[in-house]
Amino acid sequence: MAFAVLDHPLSPVTSPERLSHLRRLEAESIHILREVAAEFGRPVMLYSIGKDSSVMLRLAQKAFFPGPLPFPLLHIDTGFKFEEMLSFRDEMARSVGAELLVWRNEPAIAAGTNPIALDTKRCCGLLKTTALLDALAHYGFNAAFGGARRDEEKARAKERIYSFRDRAGQWDPKNQRPELWNLYNARLHPGESIRVFPLSNWTEMDVWQYIHEENIPIVDLYFARDRPMYLRGDALLPVEQAFVARSGSDGKPEQPTMVRSRLRSLGCSPCTGAIRSDADTLPKIIAELLSFRTSERANRAIDHDQEGSMELKKREGYF
């Protein structure tokens, strides 16, 4: 019998020669970014301005250094992003020297689509999913990078790094291509595409630690400041869009309150709740993360419209 049956674990825990977990994750992500850039004719990076996008963008800079990014950035603008996100976006694209494309579902925006007039599900469908599919078709992109992580949600936990999408941009979770080692199947028929998730194996904690270690710029909304908020029970809604305000029983518009707060994840302002926080530095944010009892997406209205809603949205073409 050739193999060993062991009763007790051997003693050493970590070997100093091994790379730290962040360096390993970084190396894997860079490998993915380079593979896609080499194998697809028309790749694009979905840039959503949030912390994950910021990390993904830095990894792309690393992957192609000293050359430029071999693909443009695409922002799907719902019209409900925070004002400071948009200026941050333009500044980032300029500083890394990347081409920035912005796509809005103008007809839907003009028709007054918003999450209160419609429900969040239909609003997201029009302003995010439809806009994304239209943009990909318009430019003919066949591979789109997204910053989603598997630890965010249990349907995402099931998704491949190369997530195959049919001609309608849909995901078939029951029939995903096997994905062994780091050998990705990049073959597509015309009209088909893939979404690629280079941060698949990163956790929220990894992302924050990396931002800290690497000094990666992020939108100031992540840091605690005194900000005007509408109070809804314990939830805080940022004052950004006029239609979010309710009118009180006396008919007067709701008055915001100044609250020391920050955003844990960035989305559209009407659907992203802020949290009370004193964390105004990265170490404080990381310490705060250790104390959280609810997940990152618990403050986002869109994920719990119904059980399994992320899976349904993804099937329809959502990122």
Added chain:
Amino acid sequence: MALTHDNDLIQLQIDQPPADTNKTAANGAPAGEPETWNSTVPAFNPLFDHTPEPEPLAVSPDLVAELADPAFEIEAFLAAERSKDLLRFSTAGSVDDGKSTLIGRLLYDTRSVYEDQVRSIEGKGSAGAGVLDLALLTDGLRAEREQGITIDVAYRYVSTARRKFIIADTPGHEQYTRNMATGASTADVAIVLVDARKGVLSQSRRHAWITALLGVRHVLIAVNKMDLVGFDQAVFDRIVSDFTAFFGSIDFGDEVGTGNTELRFVPVSALAGDNVARVSDNLPWYNGPTLLELLETIPVSVAELAQPFRLAVQRVVRPDQHFRGFAGQIASGTIRVGDPVLVLPSGRTSRVASLVTFDGNLSEAAAPLSITLTLEEETDISRGDLLSSVGEPATVTNQFTASLVWMDQQSLDPSRRYLLKHTARTIQARVSRVEHALGIDLATQATDTLALNGIALVEIETVLPLAVDTYASNRTTGSFILIDSETNATAAAGMIRSFSALPRTPQASDGPVTAAERAHRWGHPGAILNLRAPATLINAVERALFDRGVFLLRADPSIAPTLAAQGAVALTAEPADSQDFHATIADLSTAGTLTETSLSDAAASVLALLRQFEQAASEQTKGSAL
């Protein structure tokens, strides 16, 4: 499908004090949570440390208070995090053995799930009233929740005070074997579950087989559902001996087999948590570590560092005409500035001029870093070429024997060509022969085809040569996938076992004269010297080397490796019109033949010689031009 679940489950006692809602609110939890949820889950805690032994969940230390403690130093935490190691493990075993429940239990007991995630599975699933069906924490697809089985891999993440883990929870159902293989392919450790009541089933064997086939070096056998056999030691002992006997009989058709694999056995109850993250009073006869302790302490191999250098070029980076770099991830080994590298399959050599990264140039880099390197000599290199150690090169071949796991609905058609993707190269290939397949009973049987989830030993022929290693010696350069070029489906995963038909890298003869003696006699190790230059130059170099006593022979490229292996400098000449002189040298001496003088020293001295002649030659050109 016969997919029934157990209904004879024990009831987990969950009676805990109510949550302290003030603390929760301060951390941003939604307001007005119904009191029905009886805070069974402590806060998310990547600091989780199970030593000293944690109290049962109900009285677990409150993390919020712990963090408010002035003794908690964020800087110290970050420093500890920086040095943390990453371990990847996957689950395997027959359907319903409790894999997902085990991972759910691990997430729960290490406090790696959030309250809202636990709340979302309350009162659902098959575990009975008042018992959380922990499998629902990982079974994230609607179809999985509806059918009560796992269909595809779930990737989950756990962090303890000692290590970070990437977990792949895979399906046990036979129909989804390819998804199980997906999860195991990147794992350092596999947990194979065995249901204590059922013993080692044929599906458990099949999964254990695939796990070992995929080169997972550490296998933890978790004998689960011990609660349903009265925590009986005899049941455990029988499974240990059955499994060990079976595992010893595995044969992959190569010399290595399961020789590298280590087995460890743990009795557990995934549902109740015995021996998963906490020691169980129900198993007084078991003195070994818990499953989590094993995972935290298993020494992860640094094999990839000890192996010879390999890097597959993913992209050529050319921002302008002054920079030409080769980007890729180091698959194994270490590389330093100045090291010679062999470019395969062309066989040219060059030297590393710089190791470029966004964060500054490095003098040395090791697996698994992703880097960009530049070479001293302008060499014709493109995507898919393999940069390899000169002393221990990969083998260039277009025919090899491999283990194949078939993953497509459409069966293997030996008359067809498939696309074969190996590292960064995709070429056409054919499965020229199926040597034998594994039957249901895991006995080998003769066949000439292979259907979905079938495993076989096959012969592969590629249209162009590839630079490969065996899977046993290198997981990256020894693996490949087959793609159906019509449907684009990933048809199979392959692991290279041996190079049966083509000449291996020639070995120096073990006859009466050793390679070391030859090297001593001629004053240099064997090498292939490839010159691309005008004929006059080549002649001049040959003359100069010969005059200096170099044992030099002109050779056709096909015979050069054989000569070099026996100590000669084999000169392969490519007459060219251009005046620019191009010389590469490959040292093919093997490690065993040159133990005294280090290989890189030997290569360096031959290169130094070459430089001298390069100089002489250019002098001569000037002379003849005048």
